[in-house]
Amino acid sequence: MQMNFTRRQVVAGAAVLGGTLALGGCASPQKTKQTEAVSGKQADIVVVGSGLSGLACAVSAAENGSSVILVDKAPFLTSTFLTSKGNVSIAQVPENKEAWQFDTEAPDTIDEFEKRYRKQTELGKVNVPYPDYDRMRHMMVESCATIAWVEERTGIAFNKSFTKEMVGTDTVKPEVNTDPSKEGGAWVAEGFAKELDRLGVQSMVSTEALELIHEEGTVVGVKVKSKEGDQELRAKAVVLATGGFGGSQAYCDELVPIINEMGLQFLGNTMNTGDSMTMATALGAAVYEGADIIAGAIMPARALTKADTGFQKLCENGMEGAATSSKLLVNAAGERFVNEASPVIALSTAMIDKNNGPYYVLFDSSNAAVAALLEKGISTNNVAKADDIALLAAQIDAPQLVPTFETYQQAAKDGLDATFNKKAEKLMPYGVGPYYAVTFVPSFVATMGGIKTNVDCQVIREDGSTIAGLYAVGETTHRFMYNRNFVRHCSNSSSLTMGRITGAALAKQ
Ligand SMILES: Cc1cc2nc3c(=O)[nH]c(=O)nc-3n(C[C@H](O)[C@H](O)[C@H](O)COP(=O)(O)OP(=O)(O)OC[C@H]3O[C@@H](n4cnc5c(N)ncnc54)[C@H](O)[C@@H]3O)c2cc1C
Structure with missing residues (x-):
């Protein structure tokens, strides 16, 4: 039976998304799955995963004349x-002037774009052969055409949100002020869903792809499992678009062990368990070396957010009086190691690089709501409480905490942080005790790793040869975009562009 997806399911999906966007560690994975196919369907193209990249690919292939089946294991797209x-990041360069979204303050070139991009992604550079700058440039030169295409397909206009002078890349976002309770991404999703309906794409939700079907080395379909049972979906090409691997404990342990060693919080989609890797490596696909994470804000430890969901709000801007940027963040010895008002990604990265935890954020009792929440964490042993700083330092065995605290109080009084140059407005002196030392960890929103592809998004083996009939788009293959650091909004951008170009190319084959 065909499970047709409706626009209502997109909106309902937004409401239940809290269940799939994770907070905490990674779910226990099943890395090897088997099924017996009992029925089947046929299309030109099967797209596995209906995130930004899979959606763009399905719409693009269908509008170019292909029959498409789009599957997602979540109950919504x-x-x-x-x-x-x-x-979404864009490069507004002479090569794509006809598709610019807004006039730039100063002319840009792709070389200048790359220079700024390089500075961001190579901060704390690691020894991996990424980014592939040629491929990154290709993605970004195509970005303006991608936005024009999304606007046309969804009926939603994108407008300037950031400029290259502000964040390094010109950036646009959907202009959807009519209903501020719904995020811009949901409007775009809804617009794409209308296109899926209009173009006759067969959308199957709650349908998990388990295994690729291949004949003499060529991929000819995928085995899926849904409430209706197991099925074989046969096609001329299969496009894997299953996102990253942050929802898989086994892949996290194997590829980025610090995630679970340090207890990083995962703020991404728990459905994303690296299934493209599992399916494609079974056929000899190569996996990117140097897998990594895209860091997010610093968060209370997993045991705290598990004990009480209120702890999720104990972060920058999350709870009145709790802004961590105006607090002290110290390492295991009780020493500061960073300007606490640095960008959130820089804080998480500093914690990971120094690996000198447990890390603590210090709170006083001046905000009753915050103090009441902190009391709930004491039984987890991730909140220490004492009437004065010396007693607190003894409790957490952090001998430097007393001098650190005294220096910080003086800096706050003077409005001058000689050690880390924190701005005066963020230098808030601590008030009355009792004082609390709360264990904080880095978080991550996405992963950089997965299966290797070539410039046409064909899945490749280690020797560079392609696996016929198999493609991958989006986060599952976007390692080629970055070195150490993510460049803001370039994952959304490259996901859309990979999907748009690959879908159209497959339809024209
Ligand atoms: C909190 C947060 C903030 C972010 N902020 C930014 C930002 O500001 N800028 C930016 O560029 N990027 C950002 N990202 C990252 C960005 O959202 C992703 O990189 C991008 O959405 C990836 O799109 P995708 O299509 O590859 O994967 P996704 O959108 O994650 O979609 C993957 C889909 O595959 C499905 N799936 C997985 N396995 C299977 C299977 N076996 N069978 C069927 N379906 C399967 C999943 O259910 C999911 O729907 C953020 C991510 C998060 C979580």
Whole structure:
């Protein structure tokens, strides 16, 4: 039976997304799955995963004349993007002037773009052969055409949100002020869903792809499992668009062990368990070396957010009086190691690089609501409480905490942080005790790793040869975009562009 997806399911999806966007560690994975196919369907193209990249691919292939089946194991489509503000990076360079979204303050070139991009992604550079700058440039030169295409397909206009002078890349987001309760990403998802309906794409939700079907080395379909039972979906090409691997404990342990060693919080989609890797490596696909994470804000430890969901709000801007940027963040010895008002990604990265935890954020008792929440964490041993700083330092065995605290109080009084140059407005002196030392960890929103592809998004083996009939788009293959650091909004951008170009190319084959 065909499970047709409706626009209502996109909107309902946004409401239940809290269940799939994770907070905490990674779910226990099943890395090897088997099924017996009992019935089947046929199309030109099967797209596995209905995030930004899979959606763009399905729409693009269908509008170019292909029959398409789009499957997602979640009960709704476009999961990760539903809660996104919808920011997308663009390069506005002479090569794509006819598709510019807004006039730039100063002319740009792709070389200048790359220079700024390089500075961001190579901060704390690691020894991996990424980014592939040629491929990154290709993605970004195509970005303006991608936005024009999305606007036309969804009927939603994108407008300037950031400029290259502000964040290094010109950026646009959906203009959807009519209903501020719904994020920009949800509007785009809804617009794409209308296109799926109009173009006759067969959308199957709650349908998990388990295994690729191949004949003499060529991929000819995928085995899926849904409430209706197991099925074989046969096609001339299969496009894997299953996102990253942050929802898989086994892949996290194997590829980025610090995630679970340090207890990083995962803020991404728990449905994203690296299934493209599992399916494609079974056929000899190569996996990117140097897998990594895209860091997010610093968060209270997993045991705290598990004990009480209120702890999720104990972060920058999350709870009145709790802004961590105006607090002290110290390492195991009780020393500061960073300007606490640095960008959130820089804080998480500093914690990971120094690996000198447990890390603590210090709170006083001046905000009763915050103190009441902190009391709930004491039984987890991730909140220490004492009437004065010396007693607190003894409790957490952090001998430097007393001098650190005294220096900080003086800096706050003077409005001058000689050690880390924190701005005066963020230097808030601590008030009355009792004082609390709360264990904080880095978080991550996405992963950089997965299966290797070539410039046409064909899945490749280690020797560079392609696996016929198999393609991958989006986060499952976007390692080629970055070195150490993510460049803001370039994952959304490259996901859309990979999907748009690959879908059209497959339809024209
Ligand atoms: C909190 C947060 C903030 C972010 N902020 C930004 C930002 O500001 N800028 C930016 O560029 N990027 C950002 N990202 C990252 C960005 O959202 C992703 O990189 C992008 O959405 C990836 O799109 P995708 O299509 O590859 O994967 P996704 O949108 O994650 O979609 C993957 C889909 O595959 C499905 N799936 C998985 N396995 C299977 C299977 N076996 N069978 C069927 N379906 C399967 C999943 O259910 C999911 O729907 C953020 C991510 C998060 C979580």
